[in-house]
Amino acid sequence: MTEDFDFIHDEMDDNEGEEYLSRSEKKRRSTARQKIGEDLARMPITAVRSFGLPSALVAAFEEFHKYSKHEAKRRQMQFIGRMLREVDTAELEARLSDYHAGRASATADFQHLERLRDALMNEQEGALDEMLETYPSADVQYVRQLVRNGRKEIAAGKPSKTARTLFRYLRDIEEQ
Numbered sequence: 001m002t003e004d005f006d007f008i009h010d011e012m013d014d015n016e017g018e019e020y021l022s023r024s025e026k027k028r029r030s031t032a033r034q035k036i037g038e039d040l041a042r043m044p045i046t047a048v049r050s051f052g053l054p055s056a057l058v059a060a061f062e063e064f065h066k067y068s069k070h071e072a073k074r075r076q077m078q079f080i081g082r083m084l085r086e087v088d089t090a091e092l093e094a095r096l097s098d099y100h101a102g103r104a105s106a107t108a109d110f111q112h113l114e115r116l117r118d119a120l121m122n123e124q125e126g127a128l129d130e131m132l133e134t135y136p137s138a139d140v141q142y143v144r145q146l147v148r149n150g151r152k153e154i155a156a157g158k159p160s161k162t163a164r165t166l167f168r169y170l171r172d173i174e175e176q
Contacts, residue, residue: 036084037077121163131170135170150163
């Protein structure tokens, strides 16, 4: 009879190193992993590969992108969520936030250049001065020529090729 109690005490000693998690906490963690998986699934597969995930997990994401049916995608997401249990999600969350911050910054830069190009093309007052103040190394004569040609194209009702050229020029200056 005492042998039975010894077994229970030995089992309790084995579980001392483990942290007790309530059922609700387990569900919260599972849902968080599922959301990380969904966030990764919305990205292009090339971006997912750049995160340094295990090859089996990358293959699961590649498989996910092949499916078109909702139910198949849902099952694959659950599978990915289970596989994410083996991955350090804290590091993965940090990488995801860096990725999203970089994309947001790139989008903001792109929109700023579009607004500047549109202001130049629409003859907004002070647009050229703003551009020269922001980018002092810009070739003013070339920018004026592009703006003049772009306005002629717009007046003629043609698609403005020079507006795209002006945008590329502004982007190149921004990168320098």
